[in-house]
Amino acid sequence: MDLHLEQLRTFAAVVDHGSFEAAARRLHVTPSAVSQRMKALESTIGRVLVERAKPARPTPSGRVVLRLARQVALLATDAFRELGQDSVDPAADPVEFSRIPIVVNGDSLNTWVLPALAAAARERVCVDVYREDQDHSVELLRQGTAMAAVTSDSRPVQGCAVRPLGRMRYWPMASPEFLRTWLPEGPTVEGLSRAPMLVFDRQDDLQERYLRRRARRAWDPPCHYVPSSGDFPEAIRLGIGWGMVPEQQRVRYPAGTLVPIDPEVVVEVPLYWQQWRLDSRLLDVLAECVAAAAAESLDQPGSERPGPRKSGETGG
Known part of the structure; x- marks a missing residue:
């Protein structure tokens, strides 16, 4: 298959922003250009990739291609940053192109995750945060919507690596x-x-x-x-x-x-970090920032604090 970077990037933008029109505004092109790119990509793949609904949603085949689109975009951004360029496309928005979608549960986002995102931002890592219960966040990984997640599930999603964060x-x-x-x-x-x-x-x-x-x-x-x-x-x-x-x-x-x-x-509630197995500096930097913030704020495995007896239950 001859897959073009701009087509993959356009597909991800349609999914992220919910419509061809919104993707066109974000990519600074016309809706007609978005439509042409999507038709060309679907023709190359030989499958319908996106449901023309409000909001636009990837089809089962589209989820596979969406994972590929995000991986290609991230690796391309890594490579061009090493070459001293902000973006693979001078007309593209470098922030949009290098943004990493992640899933975080509300309690973590409200307590210990924001310092991790601040540390990652200082390393020029941008994130797109989805709030989802930690018991259900892995579904967004499977769909290709997110590249990493804070989750209570220690079982790795296919193609993902897992590391414990604490409790x-x-x-x-x-x-x-x-x-x-x-x-x-x-x-x-x-x-x-x-x-x-x-x-x-x-x-x-x-x-x-x-x-x-x-x-x-x-x-x-x-x-x-x-x-x-x-x-x-x-x-x-x-x-x-x-x-x-x-x-x-x-x-x-x-x-x-x-x-x-x-x-x-x-x-x-034990928490874990799951991320796609991808040789990406940006993704690795984000993972290290999250792990460092968790080490400062969460109980670590094997640690004991004085206090009430503990429940073996986990929660949502």
């Missing part, structure tokens, strides 16, 4: 007033059945896993959804409900503001 510790927290109102006798089965619960989104099962440790039964407490990592502990502080809070956020609040409803239990 996030989650505590069941509430405000003092909430405890006096709803759990005056502590985390009893009766109390937890009635006490309002905060959940991040429909994929978040940390609270349910904690409840199952209290009793193997069906739980159906009142439930509030707050899909914002930054606002989640604030909603707990305001007394809306109780919820699982990572240690990195818990320590940001003054003593006594958020208190554990069950001082005997902490839930640990």
